[in-house]
Amino acid sequence: MTETTVTRAQLAEAVYTEVGLSRNDSAQLVDEILEKISVALIKGGSVKLSSFGSFQVRSKGERIGRNPKTGEEVPIKPRRVLIFRASHVLKDKINRALLGTAKGEA
Numbered sequence: 001m002t003e004t005t006v007t008r009a010q011l012a013e014a015v016y017t018e019v020g021l022s023r024n025d026s027a028q029l030v031d032e033i034l035e036k037i038s039v040a041l042i043k044g045g046s047v048k049l050s051s052f053g054s055f056q057v058r059s060k061g062e063r064i065g066r067n068p069k070t071g072e073e074v075p076i077k078p079r080r081v082l083i084f085r086a087s088h089v090l091k092d093k094i095n096r097a098l099l100g101t102a103k104g105e106a
Contacts, residue, residue: 008034041082051089058083 015026
């Protein structure tokens with residue numbers, strides 16, 4: 001299985017190819033979508049993309065951690081973390097693709 005990373009430029013290129021907007025307009029559209037998602041999350045909201053999944057920000061309180069090398073206790077400051085939860089549709093697609101690959105190799 002080859003590992004690939006989808007970049008912002010690749011998304012813009014896909015919009016350009018599929019939708020037919022200019023390259024500049026495609027890049028601007030991708031940037032605007034990502035900005036809207038970012039702003040919603042920064043404000044503490046959640047982002048739900050049907051058949052894909054949802055993004056949510058959760059707050060984690062302060063706690064005591066431990067340095068694995070020295071064993072020393074270290075306080076971990078409160079922070080907000082981004083959580084992604086895949087939809088069942090996406091999970092099913094991934095598992096079907098995995099099963100298809102496994103069948104093809106056998």
